[in-house]
Amino acid sequence: MTASIIDGKSFAEGLRGRIAGHVERLKSEHGITPGLAVVIVGHDPGSQVYVAQKAKQTVAVGMHSEKYELAETVSEAEVLALIEKLNADPAIHGILVQLPVPDHIDPQKIIQTIDPAKDVDCFTPASVGKLAIGLPGPVSCTPLGCLMLLRDQLGDLSGLHAVVVGRSNLVGKPIAQLLLRENCTVTIAHSRTRDLPSIVRQADIVVAAVGRPEMVKGDWIKPGATVIDVGINRIDAPERGEGKTRLLGDVAFAEAAEIAGAITPVPGGVGPMTIACLLANTVTTASLINGLVPPSDLTA
Ligand code: GUN
Secondary structure, eight states: OOSEEOOHHHHHHHHHHHHHHHHHHHHHHHOOOOEEEEEEESOOHHHHHHHHHHHHHHHHTTOEEEEEEEOTTOOHHHHHHHHHHHHHOTTOOEEEEOSOOOTTSOHHHHHHHSOGGGOTTOOSHHHHHHHHHTOSSOOOHHHHHHHHHHHHHHSOOTTOEEEEEOOOTTTHHHHHHHHHHTTOEEEEEOTTOTTHHHHHTTOSEEEEOSOOTTOBOGGGSOTTOEEEEOOOEEEEOGGGSTTOEEEEOSBOHHHHHTTOSEEOOSSSSSHHHHHHHHHHHHHHHHHHHTTOOOOGGGOO
């Protein structure tokens, strides 16, 4: 293997340490305890684990945490009423509704009811617009995590060619916006892109966010490129025992690590950054709601 491994777990730990410092300062100098409310509807086991982690890490950095677990059968109106209540609650600076929600609930209605000032996912149209034109506010968690890892690895990203594979609202589009703000030349590739391997071969930075296990092959990577793998694909692993699974990224890691300059592993790369960036966003929104300048080391 030639690539250096980008250790997202250790970077996220350091970031949480910095967040705890900012939380302490907000409390002692301004009497503000940042508060995050997480809402989960139904009993998807993956979401349950994820939400429990969010609550635990929120408390660990000294913030106020509220968790709302609603039944699968809850009406859309009841969820909207809870969001309105949290919008009006001065102890809450961030609201996150875990997606996906059950089919009888319209996720866009949920998202658009969240006060943009408390939109720590950066999902509302107002937040997405601010991100696009570079106004202060929360930045989508996973893209922010990717950007922090890239800056740490490469320093100035100016002039580098970044190829983002995937055009989702959750990752592809916002990471492309952020990289453009960093003065990268940005190509957004997707499932209809012709000759994807030759496009990816041009990249100094590859961000793979398609949700297809090991789709990006080693011989697609330009020697020395930096590879950020956002994919978290759970696949059956009968070799580990009956019913066992394992996680695979969107990049064929072993092949790519022979050619890349640096690469994120799965797990332990981008994954741990997402929750840390959610906490960072809560410090950002708590600061902005109170008329303070958000800490510059926690945002894009
Ligand atoms: N489900 C999977 N990832 C996310 C996320 O980043 N935010 C929310 N709200 N739901 C998710």
